[in-house]
Amino acid sequence: MLLGLILSLICTTKLHAQMNPKTQGIASKIPVFCQEWHGWWGFSYTHPNRAMSHMSTRLTSDMQPWRMQWDRNGYPYVGIYDSTNADVIRWQIQCMKAAGIQSTVVMIHPELSKGITFLNEEQLFLPILDLAAEQDYQIFYMDEVAFRKGSVCQEPDIMAKRIIRFLKIVKDHPGFLKIDGKPVYYYQTFGYWPGVEATTKMMQAVEQEVGEVYWMIFGDVNKVSQVPQVDAIISSASNHRSESKHRNVDFSIQDPAKTIAIGHKQNKKIGDMIYPKFDGTAQPWRQRKVGVYGKSARTFEMHVEATMQDKPDFIMLSSWNDYEEGANFEPAWDIDGLTDDPFLYCRMIAHLKGKAFVEPANPPKESVIPMIWEKLGYGDGAGPIIDRVYRSHQRGGAMWVYARDTVSPVVELEVTWDGDRYWKAAQPGESKDTGNIKITEGDLGPSYAVKGIMGDFQIGCARELTSTSQRFDLGSTAHELGDQPWIEAGWAFEPTSPLAGLKVLARSVNQIALSEPMGSIRTHVTLPLKPANKPREISVEAWEGWQSMLAMPPRAIDLKNDPTLEIVGRGRRLATLSVLGQPRESRFVTQTPEILDEKGLSVCYRFEMPDKILDTPGVHFAWIRAKDSAGNWGSPKFVAIPNFESAWPELEKPVVEVESLVAPADAVIADDMINKDKWQGNARIQSQQQIVDSSVLLVTNNIIKRPMDQPIKGSFTLTMDMLHTNYQRGGVVAVMNASATQGYGLLWDSSNEKYHEGQGAVCLMKFDESKSFVYSTRGKSISKRVSSGHSAVQWPMAKMRLIYDSEKGELKLSVDGVVKGVAKDADFKAFTQLVIRGNTAQLYDNIVLRPGVHE
Structure with a gap:
């Protein structure tokens, strides 16, 4: 703990030395709010029967033993968390207060079918009010009606009923924000604008029932300012102030001076939205660019300084924890640039507010995932990672496995060929598929040879998944593997679709409650076996020609009553499906590893592959995992071991046949x-x-x-x-x-x-x-x-x-x-x-x- 305090003080001193004294306290006289406090929920550490939402993880380590893989940019300081965890929420509020944020906006989504209630009110969002009051802090909410396009939620009369109901519940709570004695209601009109008249009538209907409301709108100031009831408007955002062709900052784009002047002319309070950075590349299906680099908080500081010259009434920070857009102010590891300070943006906010930021105590050990313990000073809770797996002479008959831990020495390595349960497509010379997993439903194409993309040779065989789904039976003793075994699939790498994957469904022990439709349940756990948008997840596959993904079910699966796995991945050319249970001493590597550092945290095992593997044509697969001296087994790695061979023309399969278009005579x-x-x-x-x-x-x-x-x-x-x-x-x-x-x-x-x-x-x-x-x-x-x-x-x-x-x-x-x-x-x-x-x-x-x- 003392070492942690010393490191914290060093980091704090270093950061303060970089800050511009001219910007000290420039925002001290106006409120600073922060929106997009998202609820990430369903993480299995606290919820065995809640579906994940706003996040996805395979429960494997990523780059470091303490860091869990997930499909986002950055990594939370307290690890991946569940927003119903009171200790985590309490700590987040303490960080917000220490930074000088006056109030934070919790994002809530209207329920689609009737539009009167919000999703996860009782489980997730209303309890935050009690925690805010406990910490002498106030929050308010943002109605995400703009993202419920085409639904009943957007009808003005339904919206009025929803707001009336909600404000009657929260408006008098000590944890809910009031401005000028009025409860604050906030929503966006970009992408949702029913017009001035309809909006005015809606607000009138609400105020007739609950009294005056402080209406805050994120929308076009030219439209929104025409609504008499509106009190405050945000109409401009700093992430748009860059000229994309040359990435030059251009303050004339969404110029806050213009929006502030328009709003003030209509006697409205006007704020500007400031982003720390913007990186949507973690999810290529959504936003495919790095819009703004953070530059160790200098971008954020620059925009606040520029905006303050235009005399805004308040500042709205873009997002507390939106890791989808990489726009988070929440403390996080590798949050921005080269900084080693997870609290960088909290310190910068405090600097601009003219106060010193004091880090709150970490959440209790029991409230965070064990993998993050070492980063928070709670000991070793994560096993070693398999850094690299090399074959001698690139494609030779021996393996070099590099294992690394960050706290305790690496003491064991286990190598399991194929898996405890596996199905593998028939390889050259085999007349049928092999393994102790059998396919019982769905269709697969014939086994055919796959050609390596890094050379003119065959690398093994696969079968195309031709049905919407396939079902594989693990057998009557599958439950002996435990209720959270590792599950893996390996398929032929597609250079044109490097992020393609498949899903594995297994029956859950507990029914899984879904957020939407309200009251619905799911009986199966879904494992998304597809790469994240990160280069380290596809480079080896391009070389070997095979792609594989593994995951641990986030909650217990019922292999005793339903020992089957359903695969959804039509079009994937599947080579294997494999399941791994508990470690076995008989599979430990007996060779003494090379110690690569003084403490034994990094080692290299070198050993020959079994003769059976080298003498059998086709592709083979191996599970590899390591253990440290604290007794922690790390997440495994699943590697393809193809025997690179000359072409087998009789096994080659043509590309998908498509009949030539024959146009009917009457076609227009x-x-x-x-x-x-x-x-x-x-x-x-x-x-x-x-x-x-x-x-x-x-x-x-x-x-x-x-x-x-x-x-x-x-x-x-x-x-x-x-x-x-x-x-x-x-x-x-x-x-x-x-x-x-x-x-x-x-x-x-x-x-x-x-x-x-x-x-x-x-x-x-x-x-x-x-x-x-x-x-x-x-x-x-x-x-x-x-x-x-x-x-x-x-x-x-x-x-x-x-x-x-x-x-x-x-x-x-x-x-x-x-x-x-x-x-x-x-x-x-x-x-x-x-x-x-x-x-x-x-x-x-x-x-x-x-x-x-x-x-």
């Missing part, structure tokens, strides 16, 4: 995407190795149009191949009139990977617009959104069919031959063009549009 559009000449807009043709004709239409964030060779009057049939490249994206295809104001179409929303089993949702759409179709045109859903039944992002492409029968007044949408939506409508009869709206991105091929009904 028939396009197999050889060129883009007939498309209007930013159409792109992209080569794809998965299909024989090697080209598809790629549509990003834009609109493209294709005129028909002849107009259609009445019924039509549209068929096409379609696939997404990312989750949480929506692709729209519509058959429309000449002005692109009326027509029918379909929407395929790839959705969050957690929903619809990764297949996204589809529905029929109707467009009846006053203006020509533009990117922001939303149209109207005329059928229920249902699962597509086809993997949203994994090959092969889905077969879409849209039929409009004008005589019956009926539309029908099918995916892969299965009807997914039917609607009644006969308003439109004239069609002259096909319109596609992309969303980074969708792929299309073999588009055929013809008059008449063709089932």
